[in-house]
Amino acid sequence: MDEIVNEVVQDEENPVKPKKSRDIEHTLEIIVVIMLGITALFTAWASWVGSLHGGNQAGNYTTSNNLAAEGNSEYNAGVQSMNQDMLLWSEISDLQIDILFAQEKGDEEAVARSANKLFFKLQDNLSEEMGAVIGWSFEYTSDDPEAIVLEWMTKDQALVSPFTDEAFVSSYFVRANELLAQSEAAMAQGTKDNTNGDAYGLVTVIYGVVLFLLGIAGSFKGIKNKYAIIIVSTVSFVLATAFMLTIPMPTGFSITGFFGM
Numbered sequence: 001m002d003e004i005v006n007e008v009v010q011d012e013e014n015p016v017k018p019k020k021s022r023d024i025e026h027t028l029e030i031i032v033v034i035m036l037g038i039t040a041l042f043t044a045w046a047s048w049v050g051s052l053h054g055g056n057q058a059g060n061y062t063t064s065n066n067l068a069a070e071g072n073s074e075y076n077a078g079v080q081s082m083n084q085d086m087l088l089w090s091e092i093s094d095l096q097i098d099i100l101f102a103q104e105k106g107d108e109e110a111v112a113r114s115a116n117k118l119f120f121k122l123q124d125n126l127s128e129e130m131g132a133v134i135g136w137s138f139e140y141t142s143d144d145p146e147a148i149v150l151e152w153m154t155k156d157q158a159l160v161s162p163f164t165d166e167a168f169v170s171s172y173f174v175r176a177n178e179l180l181a182q183s184e185a186a187m188a189q190g191t192k193d194n195t196n197g198d199a200y201g202l203v204t205v206i207y208g209v210v211l212f213l214l215g216i217a218g219s220f221k222g223i224k225n226k227y228a229i230i231i232v233s234t235v236s237f238v239l240a241t242a243f244m245l246t247i248p249m250p251t252g253f254s255i256t257g258f259f260g261m
Contacts, residue, residue: 028226029218035230036214039237042244043207050200052250053193060190064183071179078172082163088125089161092118096153112146119145129171133162189251199247206240 095118102110122136131138135157140148152158162168170177210233217229 024223025226028223028230031230032214032217035233035237036211039207039210039214039233042237042241043204043211046200046203046207046244049250049253050197050204052253053197053200056250057190057193057197060186060193064186064190067179067183067186071176071183074176074179075173078176082169082172085127085130086163088121089130089163091121093161095121096159099149099153111150115146115149119149122149129168130162133165133168134158134160192248193250196247196250200244203240203244203247206236210237210240 095114098114099111099118102108102114119140119142122131123138123140123142126134126136126138128138135155136152140152213229213233213236217226217233220226220229
C-alpha cells in the first residue's frame with residue numbers, strides 16, 4: 001500500500017507533459033539552435049569586417065602622416081626657392097635702376113656694363129616660370145646683350161615684380177598643396193574607416209547579447225518566458241543585421257581576393 005501511495009505522489013510531483021507541449025518545446029529548441037548558429041556566423045563576419053576597417057584606418061593614417069611630412073618638406077622647399085627668386089629679382093631691379101640712371105646721365109659705358117651684367121644674370125639664374133612672367137626669352141643670344149636687355153626693358157612685364165602675380169607665387173607650392181590635399185583625403189578616409197569599424201564593433205556587441213539570450217533560453221521552464229527570450233533575440237538580431245547592411249564595406253574589399261582570384 002505504501003508503494004502505491006509513493007508512486008501516486010511522484011506522479012503528482014512530475015506530471016507527464018502533454019504531447020503538444022513537448023512538440024512546442026522541441027520546436028523552440030530547434031529554433032534556438034538555428035539562431036545560435038546563424039548569430040555566431042554573423043558575429044564572426046562582423047568581427048572580421050570590423051578588423052579590416054581597423055587595418056584600413058591604420059594604413060590611411062600612416063599614409064596621411066607620410067604625405068603630410070612630404071608635403072611640408074615640399075612647402076619648405078617652395079619657400080626657399082621663392083626667397084631665392086625674390087633675392088634674384090631684387091638684384092635684377094637694382095641693375096635695371098642702374099641702367100635707367102645711366103641712360104638719364106647719358107653714360108653709355110655704364111649702360112653697357114650694367115646691361116651685360118643683367119643679361120647674364122637673367123640667362124644663368126632665371127627659372128623658366130619666372131622668365132615667362134617677366135617676359136624674358138631664353139632664346140636670346142649673347143651676340144648683343146646690351147641691345148637685348150634694353151629692348152626687353154621696354155616691356156611692361158620687365159619692370160613689374162613677378163611676385164605681384166598670385167598665380168606665379170602659387171606655382172611654388174603646387175606640389176606641396178597636392179601632397180597636403182592627398183594627406184587630408186587619406187586622413188578623412190581613415191576617420192571614416194574608424195567610424196565604420198566602431199559601427200561593426202557595436203553590431204558585434206549586439207550579436208553577443210543575442211547569443212547570451214539564446215544561451216539562457218533553455219534554462220526557463222515556462223513557454224511564455226522562452227517565447228519572450230526568442231522574440232527579443234530575433235528583434236535584436238534583425239535590427240543589428242539591418243544596421244550592419246547600412247555600413248560601407250572596407251575600401252578595396254573583395255571576398256575573392258582572399259582566395260587569390
